[in-house]
Amino acid sequence: MEVYQLANIKSAKKRILVNRTKAARNKSIRSAVKTSIKKVETAVQKNDKAAAQAALTEAISTISKATSKGVYHKNNCARKISRLSKAVNSIG
Known part of the structure; x- marks a missing residue:
């Protein structure tokens, strides 16, 4: 599976592939x-x-897992959870 890439150095080619995998x-x-x-x-x-x-x-649960995997910063996670909790608690 040769993908169009500008890199000529082997390690740079590997980084491109690894970065694509992680981005996905x-x-x-x-x-x-x-x-x-x-x-x-x-x-x-x-x-x-x-x-x-x-x-x-x-x-x-989903947000916490994403944070533990390094997809979101912990403060971003806390903010999302806080906003959702506040919205649910506002239901009368």
Whole structure:
């Protein structure tokens, strides 16, 4: 699988391939986080406390995993979780 690349040095070619692999992994993880956040926000808009609570638990897990893998900074993770929790708690 020869991919068009400008690099001539073997280590540089390897870096290109490794970076592509890592970028694909990060993209997949970010997508999963966005989906879980969207599920919480949808439940909050529908004022469904039980569904929002369940979605929040799932979202916190997904976001924490992404942070532990180095996809997000820990403060970014904390901010996302805080905003989601605040939104779920605002449901009357």
